[in-house]
Amino acid sequence: MTEPSKYQGSEIQSVTDHSLDIRNLTKEYTRGVPVLQSVSVSIEANGITAIIGPSGTGKSTLIRCINRLIDPTEGDILFRGKNLAKLYGRELRFARRHIGMVFQEYNLVERLSVMENVLSGRLGYVSAWRAWMRKFSAGDIERAFSILEQVGMADFANQRADALSGGQRQRVSIARALMQSPALLLADEPTSSLDPRTSVEILELMTNQAKNLEIPVMINIHDVSLAQRFADRVLGMANGKIVFDGSPSELNEEHLKTIYGGQGWMS
Amino acid sequence: MDVMRTGTLSTSGTYTPQRNWYALVGWLFLLVYLAYITSLFDLDFDRFISGLDNGSKFLGRMFPPNFTRYELLMEGLFESLQIGVIATFLGVLISLPMGFLAARNLMPPWVTWCARGVIVLCRSFHPVIVAILFVKAVGFGALAGVMALTVASVGFIAKLFAESIEEISLKQIEAVRATGASFPNVILIGVFPQVMGRFTGFISYQLDSNLRNSTMVGLVGAGGIGGTLFAAFQRFDYDFVSAILISIIAVILAGEGVNNIMRRIYR
Numbered sequence: 001m002t003e004p005s006k007y008q009g010s011e012i013q014s015v016t017d018h019s020l021d022i023r024n025l026t027k028e029y030t031r032g033v034p035v036l037q038s039v040s041v042s043i044e045a046n047g048i049t050a051i052i053g054p055s056g057t058g059k060s061t062l063i064r065c066i067n068r069l070i071d072p073t074e075g076d077i078l079f080r081g082k083n084l085a086k087l088y089g090r091e092l093r094f095a096r097r098h099i100g101m102v103f104q105e106y107n108l109v110e111r112l113s114v115m116e117n118v119l120s121g122r123l124g125y126v127s128a129w130r131a132w133m134r135k136f137s138a139g140d141i142e143r144a145f146s147i148l149e150q151v152g153m154a155d156f157a158n159q160r161a162d163a164l165s166g167g168q169r170q171r172v173s174i175a176r177a178l179m180q181s182p183a184l185l186l187a188d189e190p191t192s193s194l195d196p197r198t199s200v201e202i203l204e205l206m207t208n209q210a211k212n213l214e215i216p217v218m219i220n221i222h223d224v225s226l227a228q229r230f231a232d233r234v235l236g237m238a239n240g241k242i243v244f245d246g247s248p249s250e251l252n253e254e255h256l257k258t259i260y261g262g263q264g265w266m267s
Numbered sequence: 268m269d270v271m272r273t274g275t276l277s278t279s280g281t282y283t284p285q286r287n288w289y290a291l292v293g294w295l296f297l298l299v300y301l302a303y304i305t306s307l308f309d310l311d312f313d314r315f316i317s318g319l320d321n322g323s324k325f326l327g328r329m330f331p332p333n334f335t336r337y338e339l340l341m342e343g344l345f346e347s348l349q350i351g352v353i354a355t356f357l358g359v360l361i362s363l364p365m366g367f368l369a370a371r372n373l374m375p376p377w378v379t380w381c382a383r384g385v386i387v388l389c390r391s392f393h394p395v396i397v398a399i400l401f402v403k404a405v406g407f408g409a410l411a412g413v414m415a416l417t418v419a420s421v422g423f424i425a426k427l428f429a430e431s432i433e434e435i436s437l438k439q440i441e442a443v444r445a446t447g448a449s450f451p452n453v454i455l456i457g458v459f460p461q462v463m464g465r466f467t468g469f470i471s472y473q474l475d476s477n478l479r480n481s482t483m484v485g486l487v488g489a490g491g492i493g494g495t496l497f498a499a500f501q502r503f504d505y506d507f508v509s510a511i512l513i514s515i516i517a518v519i520l521a522g523e524g525v526n527n528i529m530r531r532i533y534r
Contacts, residue, residue, distance in 0.1 A: 067445055096447035107442035111460040120456050124447025131452045173442070180446055 019045045020066070020184060020216060025075035025085075027061050035061050037240040038075070048207050048217045050227035050248075053237035054260050059220040062237070063188050066218070067099045068092055080183060097124035100177030102206070104189040106169040110162040114153060114172050117161050118144045121179030140179075147175045151205060167198035174206055178213075185210050187219040191226065199223070203230045224256065325505065332513055333506035339495060340507075344514055347491035350412040351481040355474045357413070358420025365421060366428025367454070373432065383429070390422030398484040409490030416477050416484065423476070427469045428462070435461040467533040471526040478522050482515050 020043040027036040036058045043049055051059050064070040066077055068084060077084040080098065087095055100121070108117045119136050126136065136144075148154045151171040161169065170190060177185060187206060191199035203219075207230050210217040221227045227234055228248035236244030236251070236259040244255045334340070368374055369382035398415035405411050435458060443457035485493020492511060499507040 069441055069445060093447040093449060096445060098447075099445070101442070101445040103438065103442060105438055107438045109439045109443070109456060109460050110436075111464070112456070116456075120443060120448070121446050123443060123452045123456060124449075126452070128449065128451035128455060131448075131455050176442075176446070 019043060019079075020218075021076075021078040022062075022066070023076045023078070025062065025065060025077065026073050027058070027065060027070065028073045034073075035240050036065070036072070039240070039242055041235065041242060041245070043216050043218065045216060046211075046214055047232040048210065048219065048230055049233045049235060050231035051218065051220050051235045051237060052222075052224055052227050052259065057237045058240040059237055060188055063101075063186050063218060063220055066184075066186060067096055067101060069101075093124055097180055098183040100180045100182035100185045102170070102173050102177050102185070102187040102190045104192050106166070106173045106193075108161040108169055108173055108176075111160065113158050113160055114148070114164070115141075115144060115157045117172055118148060118175045118179050121176040124180070144175075144179060147178050148172075150209070151175045151178075166194050167202065170194065170198075170202050171205065174202070174209070178209060182213075183215055185215055185217040187217065189220045189222060192222055199226060200229075224251070328503075328505040329509035331506065332510040333504070334510045336507060337510075340492070340511060340514060343485070343492035343495040343511075344518060346409055347481040347485065347493070348478070348518065350409050350416060350484070350489075350491050351474065351477040354413050354416030354420055354481070355470070355477045357417045358424060358473065358477075359470055361417070361421050362425035362428055365425040366432060369425060369429035370432035371429075372435075372437065373454075373458070379429075382425075386422055386425045386429070388422075389418045390426065394419040394480045395483055395487060398489040399487045402488045407488040407490075412481060412484040412489035412491055415489055416480055419480065420473050420477060424469050424473050428466065431462045431465045431469075432458060463533075467529065471529050475519070475522050475526060478519060 022039060022041050022043075025036055025039045026034055028034045039058075039062060051062065053059050061070055065072045065075075066079075066084065068087070072085050075085055079095070082091075082095055084092075084095055109120065112120075116134065119134075119140060122136060122140050123131060130136070145154065145157070148157055151174055153168060153171050153175065156164065156168065156172075161172065164172065174190075185206065190206065191202055194202060203226060206217065206219070219227075219231070228251060231248055234244065234246060234248050234251055235242050236255060238259050238261070243258050244251065365382055365386060369379050369386060371379050374382075394415055397418050398411060401411035401414045405414065439461065440453060440457040443453050448456065481491050482493050482496070485491035485495070486497050488494060492515065496508060496511045499505075499511065
């Protein structure tokens with residue numbers, strides 16, 4: 001698998017360029033009701049970070065603020081020498097090219113083939129005309145095949161995305177994110193729609209790929225045991241704030257009570 | 268014990284349906300009103316009977332259909348066909364951008380209001396009325412017909428385009444945006460594949476509609492078979508009239524066939 005820096009001639013100087021620094025991130029959907037309350041956290045250039053917390057606590061909002069699918073109300077997001085919170089237009093798009101994202105409901109373009117979906121990871125680099133005519137470069141296509149091979153979907157390259165099962169779709173969606181040669185991988189509850197075994201397979205795939213590429217991964221996840229199994233670091237969120245930050249082994253029942261509230265759900 | 272809105276369950280298990288008295292009053296009022304307005308029209312049974320008699324005489328004069336002036340017939344028919352096809356083509360060309368501009372999930376409100384205003388304007392008048400206006404503006408002939416039917420097409424298809432765009436899944440678009448794709452690329456890869464199927468349906472419907480309307484605009488001098496038909500009628504050449512009517516039916520049937528082929532190709 002070619003390394004990202006060799007492939008696209010990006011300006012990655014060192015591994016520490018991949019670190020993500022979030023400062024005082026605040027988001028209010030309605031004024032006076034902040035969903036994210038001045039969240040500050042620093043993510044190292046390597047490693048899997050899992051974010052756990054109850055529904056509605058701002059996990060999705062936090063992840064989406066990073067690649068600006070949602071615009072934060074206040075705060076800074078420093079990544080690769082730029083403040084993502086203050087970028088607009090072309091600069092924002094250029095920054096987004098280096099951030100891959102995997103979604104809970106896969107978000108593949110249903111009517112397009114698996115191949116076209118994976119190639120759409122390169123849309124930040126091709127013009128409208130080439131996208132319309134599907135004129136991707138030979139290097140892109142070769143790389144797409146190799147990535148599909150790695151996620152185990154090489155045989156499905158020409159199938160329509162809506163003909164696949166959930167686990168298969170998520171693999172394609174991971175391939176699409178990898179196609180971007182990302183410097184950061186975000187995942188918003190990638191396994192919430194999958195059965196237990198497929199969930200483990202998908203998380204293994206994501207974490208192995210990220211380790212190979214030496215890029216940080218941030219995963220929102222519901223399942224605490226999965227989070228503990230795969231993550232190097234766990235962030236627990238409650239009411240829009242980070243209330244736990246430590247290694248998976250440090251996470252105990254007290255912490256879980258603080259994060260999720262209530263007791264009856266813990267076995 | 269649940270109280271259902273359609274009735275009540277008593278403890279003994281009987282069910283009394285609740286009558287909607289407002290609806291009943293509404294229906295009665297409608298019947299009374301219909302009786303009243305029919306009495307206002309001069310609906311005379313004798314007139315109806317003598318009308319039937321006249322009608323049968325009239326039909327008798329229409330058969331056998333007279334195709335001797337077939338050159339005139341073909342010329343008019345071809346012109347109608349061309350008017351229909353060109354108007355559909357131009358209508359679709361204009362409706363594509365108009366539909367996007369009118370889609371409330373893609374464009375800011377001021378843009379969608381303007382676009383929708385234009386579309387409503389195009390749709391307000393029957394094609395024949397619009398044809399009269401264009402005949403006054405650009406003179407007799409096919410140009411007026413093409414312009415009138417283009418306007419009619421835009422009024423119909425652009426509205427339907429906009430509505431299908433508003434119904435698409437935003438999740439697929441979110442994922443394409445996250446790759447750093449430019450706005451045109453998001454439209455091409457995120458929006459288009461989702462709406463293309465429905466678009467071809469609308470286009471083939473509008474083609475059929477334009478073929479029918481193109482026979483009509485000739486009535487006001489905007490070209491096509493309508494003029495010939497009207498002239499034949501006024502000269503009491505009823506057998507020629509029936510020849511024309513039969514040819515129109517044949518054209519519409521052929522249009523159906525083309526429609527089916529189009530659907531199969533563009534599936």
